[in-house]
Amino acid sequence: GENVEQHPSTLSVQEGDSAVIKCTYSDSASNYFPWYKQELGKGPQLIIDIRSNVGEKKDQRIAVTLNKTAKHFSLHITETQPEDSAVYFCAASLGSSYKLIFGSGTRLLVRP
């Protein structure tokens, strides 16, 4: 079955710097890759997603890139702000399948 590995487990950056979180997946048939952000005391919230017919997607300060050949995808946050501090989860699934396989999470700390 699908397996998703996520790195790093913790990431500390200075406000204004960029942050990059990387994930690899095992099932080459996976074609949907969302990213969720979980703030303290809240449930995860979808922040951006990408499908396998696209290599990169941007939404203001966040972007996701996908390399299908290498089976990895990454979340890029530019000009980080303290409110970006949270736990971020990547996930992968096949088509419209309900079954999302999540990575282990990255705790991002943005230092003011």
Added chain:
Amino acid sequence: DVKVTQSSRYLVKRTGEKVFLECVQDMDHENMFWYRQDPGLGLRLIYFSYDVKMKEKGDIPEGYSVSREKKERFSLILESASTNQTSMYLCASSFGGTGANVLTFGAGSRLTVL
């Protein structure tokens, strides 16, 4: 604002007790899910329901059961709680079809089993 509401944020139960975790969504979503969140393990799917009275096992169903009698409500049941079920439990919902994997999560229920 659309919502997934989990009735209990914090619960403390004793080993062997029966535990009910309740979840209600107001988005008319077809699908509802129960995940378990543990540090270093991410989110793992316990059970999934794609319609009223329908359910499917996820990756870690052992020790759990579910009930979906109404479209908006999905309950997770621990028949006899054990200490290794101490965890954060997250309910989620989604539309059917092509939106099935776009999840809206509740805030979570943190269960401690003593």
